[in-house]
Amino acid sequence: MKLGDIGEFGFIDRIAPVGMVRPEGVIKGIGDDCAVMSLSGPEYLLVTTDLLVESVHFILDWAPAEIIGAKALTVNLSDIAACGGVPRDAFISIAIPPHIDLDWLDGLYRGLSDAARASSVNVLGGDTTRSKGHLVINVAVTGLVRPQEVLFRHTAAAGDIVVLTGPTGRSGAGCDLLLRGERRDDSSARSLIAAHLEPRAHLREARILAESGAATAAIDVSDGLSSDLAHLCKDSGLGAILREESIPVSPDLVRAGMELGKDPLDWVLHGGEDYVLLAAVKPEELTLIMETAARKGCTFFPIGEFVAGAGIELIRADGTRLPITPRGWDHFR
Amino acid sequence: MKLGDIGEFGFIDRIAPVGMVRPEGVIKGIGDDCAVMSLSGPEYLLVTTDLLVESVHFILDWAPAEIIGAKALTVNLSDIAACGGVPRDAFISIAIPPHIDLDWLDGLYRGLSDAARASSVNVLGGDTTRSKGHLVINVAVTGLVRPQEVLFRHTAAAGDIVVLTGPTGRSGAGCDLLLRGERRDDSSARSLIAAHLEPRAHLREARILAESGAATAAIDVSDGLSSDLAHLCKDSGLGAILREESIPVSPDLVRAGMELGKDPLDWVLHGGEDYVLLAAVKPEELTLIMETAARKGCTFFPIGEFVAGAGIELIRADGTRLPITPRGWDHFR
Numbered sequence: 001m002k003l004g005d006i007g008e009f010g011f012i013d014r015i016a017p018v019g020m021v022r023p024e025g026v027i028k029g030i031g032d033d034c035a036v037m038s039l040s041g042p043e044y045l046l047v048t049t050d051l052l053v054e055s056v057h058f059i060l061d062w063a064p065a066e067i068i069g070a071k072a073l074t075v076n077l078s079d080i081a082a083c084g085g086v087p088r089d090a091f092i093s094i095a096i097p098p099h100i101d102l103d104w105l106d107g108l109y110r111g112l113s114d115a116a117r118a119s120s121v122n123v124l125g126g127d128t129t130r131s132k133g134h135l136v137i138n139v140a141v142t143g144l145v146r147p148q149e150v151l152f153r154h155t156a157a158a159g160d161i162v163v164l165t166g167p168t169g170r171s172g173a174g175c176d177l178l179l180r181g182e183r184r185d186d187s188s189a190r191s192l193i194a195a196h197l198e199p200r201a202h203l204r205e206a207r208i209l210a211e212s213g214a215a216t217a218a219i220d221v222s223d224g225l226s227s228d229l230a231h232l233c234k235d236s237g238l239g240a241i242l243r244e245e246s247i248p249v250s251p252d253l254v255r256a257g258m259e260l261g262k263d264p265l266d267w268v269l270h271g272g273e274d275y276v277l278l279a280a281v282k283p284e285e286l287t288l289i290m291e292t293a294a295r296k297g298c299t300f301f302p303i304g305e306f307v308a309g310a311g312i313e314l315i316r317a318d319g320t321r322l323p324i325t326p327r328g329w330d331h332f333r
Numbered sequence: 334m335k336l337g338d339i340g341e342f343g344f345i346d347r348i349a350p351v352g353m354v355r356p357e358g359v360i361k362g363i364g365d366d367c368a369v370m371s372l373s374g375p376e377y378l379l380v381t382t383d384l385l386v387e388s389v390h391f392i393l394d395w396a397p398a399e400i401i402g403a404k405a406l407t408v409n410l411s412d413i414a415a416c417g418g419v420p421r422d423a424f425i426s427i428a429i430p431p432h433i434d435l436d437w438l439d440g441l442y443r444g445l446s447d448a449a450r451a452s453s454v455n456v457l458g459g460d461t462t463r464s465k466g467h468l469v470i471n472v473a474v475t476g477l478v479r480p481q482e483v484l485f486r487h488t489a490a491a492g493d494i495v496v497l498t499g500p501t502g503r504s505g506a507g508c509d510l511l512l513r514g515e516r517r518d519d520s521s522a523r524s525l526i527a528a529h530l531e532p533r534a535h536l537r538e539a540r541i542l543a544e545s546g547a548a549t550a551a552i553d554v555s556d557g558l559s560s561d562l563a564h565l566c567k568d569s570g571l572g573a574i575l576r577e578e579s580i581p582v583s584p585d586l587v588r589a590g591m592e593l594g595k596d597p598l599d600w601v602l603h604g605g606e607d608y609v610l611l612a613a614v615k616p617e618e619l620t621l622i623m624e625t626a627a628r629k630g631c632t633f634f635p636i637g638e639f640v641a642g643a644g645i646e647l648i649r650a651d652g653t654r655l656p657i658t659p660r661g662w663d664h665f666r
Binding site (some may be wrong): 015127 | 344345352375382383422428438455461
């Protein structure tokens, strides 16, 4: 059997059962944004790790080293955010091929450290080694969260509201512009490209969700809205209904869609790398949490609700119902 | 400036200062076998991470997937051992190129999990992604240690005894046999090759050192005895004297030396990848800890002592003194 036959998530399902040999202290092992552990203290320890490979996850020509470094950290901070936590320390492993020079590496670490400082995260030990091929960066991040505030994927309930902490699709459109060699200097294109290259981890939004007690579950949108909603639905044993008219679509996206001949909704639903949070919120708490978010300078978007059953449906503006097949990112399909 | 000009350790010195932005809770950041953190509990959290790249750290043809998986974990457990800790959970990131099939991956995870189980370590979440070139595996491991038992590199004192928890050089000789395409089936060669491919983390020895209160510092021997002793000396502001007649040299090593035309002492001092521990032990406690080790089925070797000053000298059997220049592994020189 080939890896392509079972896909990334099939592979994860395959390896997950063999790893757990000492269940004490493990609140959640494989299958959430972070591993969640109860060690010796009152707070849970969160651990997440992401491996980034040159020419798979980033293209050296697309951005200065600083921006690549910052994003390598951000994608991990986003996993801590998805669990409602506060990040603490980052550990960088890097395999350096001959075509990378010291100036570039200095830039990478400057970007990493600046992004870390902005979230009060230390960049501590790690591993530095040689590569014969591509540049490889692994970032592992630890965080802490109070047991009563941790957010999982498997705990949403039917009737909960599907809430986004920011618009999706902008990063996917920016990536497509880059892939097509777009270097237009209008502010609309620049803003989409920035959404792809310089995402922000929604750590503030995470704390609003976690502290409120209003959120029952969360995930970060890295594979794409459809895929990550499907993960959350599957793990919670639910389906979901999305309302097209409630889903934010920015004018930049409409403009890029016209230019590239693509339906903007495609990016919104399936784009990926948005690093906003997708949460399940108790319906009776929705108004209060929207107000809290607004007061703290954040915008939450209620885009639908979780329902009993399985599958995701989109109710279009004209009332027709469209089943949504997740087709976000799978590294092996 | 090129990376090769400053070397691996020059690079680490260069990036270390920028990373610390929130000192609270960080007992040791960069520059020891593990990062050591005081989070919310009574025990310190240890974190270590190692990035292994195909054709740099392992050759697919040299060993079955199970053995590569086990070693990927072991090198991290060895870092936890070097800090006197008990490992808890492992997090695997893997970038998989097209030439790796599912059977091979199953073997890798079997080897990882079996090695983890043998030390009561869970293999939890991580990251699975695609590579266009080489297979890359990053393993991050957490552990716990009581504050009064943690072992650092910078705390040895003049007069302390240099203690090895096992012989060195066997792995280096095994690697040389493999590099020269040796596949002889005599037990001597097999045993050296096994020392290279199937090292054991000295977790039991670590606990003997840590619990005894007799050890003042420790490091694991991964770069080579000369290099790792030099790290420990430099961080503690000391020099060291080694006595040739006290350093264990196995008959297998003498045999391989005759065959490959190499002085066995070269492997012993500079070989690397031994994954035994090198500790500083208070002289008045040496007898007791040697007895404790022996009673628990371990053998400790006192091979010299730490002295005021700098540099490492070897006192040969004939009484002559030979300055030892560390020339263990540096990935960029």
